[in-house]
Amino acid sequence: MSSQLKQRFLKLLKEDEEFRYAVAGLLGLEEILKRLDRHEEQLVKLREDMNKLREDMNKLREDMNRGFELIERRISALGARWGLQTEEAFREGLKGILEKEFGVKVERWVERDKEGMVYDHPSDIEVDIAVKDGKTILIEVSSNIKASDIPIFRRKAEFYEKVTGVKADRLVIVTPYADDKALEMAKKFGIEIYTKV
Known part of the structure; x- marks a missing residue:
């Protein structure tokens, strides 16, 4: 500049x-x-x-x-x-007590449901059976029971009757927990639930 x-x-x-x-x-x-x-x-x-x-x-x-x-x-x-x-473990304990103390014969019954009567598809059906003096009790042992489990147990009983020709005198579920709907439905179907709740 x-x-x-x-x-x-x-x-x-x-x-x-x-x-x-x-x-x-x-x-x-x-x-x-x-x-x-x-x-x-x-x-x-x-x-x-x-x-x-x-x-x-x-x-x-x-x-x-x-x-x-x-x-x-x-x-x-x-x-x-x-x-x-x-x-x-609970099933084995129950079986031991019933057999030794009360003379009740307890066995695990397993049969193939080929037609899917219980679960709507072919499957093995398992249930515990207690027999004394000609009376048959079907027992379901489970860690918890929901309302949807009740009709399944009922169908197991019907399947057992169809296969063996023996109608169970009592249906019993043993569980530490069952929800309110399950308890209500079981009562309606004549199923006994033994639980802490």
Whole structure:
């Protein structure tokens, strides 16, 4: 820049208020634009960091959900296994007491239901039978009983009668837990439920 141009520029800055404000505004605007550029870079980086964090959080959530599902499956399997083992132990204990103390013969009856009378498809049907003085009692031992289990037990009794020609004198369910609907339905069908509830 020539010295004449500099002097003219400085003179305008001193004497012309409008020119002075225009130059100040331009200088300020340039500074603001520089700052905005810096902030925009920081915002872009922040946005990238937030997107990465969101991806990491989603992955963590997926991993946690998979972990919870695995734990739930293992607990369910353990519960089912414990329930079956408990039912078997209780069944053996009941059989021992009834046979030794009361002279009741108890046996496990298993028969193939080829027509699907009980479960609507071919399956093996199991039920405990107690016999004394010519009276037959069908016994179902289960870790818990729902209302939907009652008609199944009733169909087991009908299947037993169809196969053996013997109508059970009593139908008995032994369980530590039966819901209210199951108790109500059992009463309606003449099925006795022995439970702690």
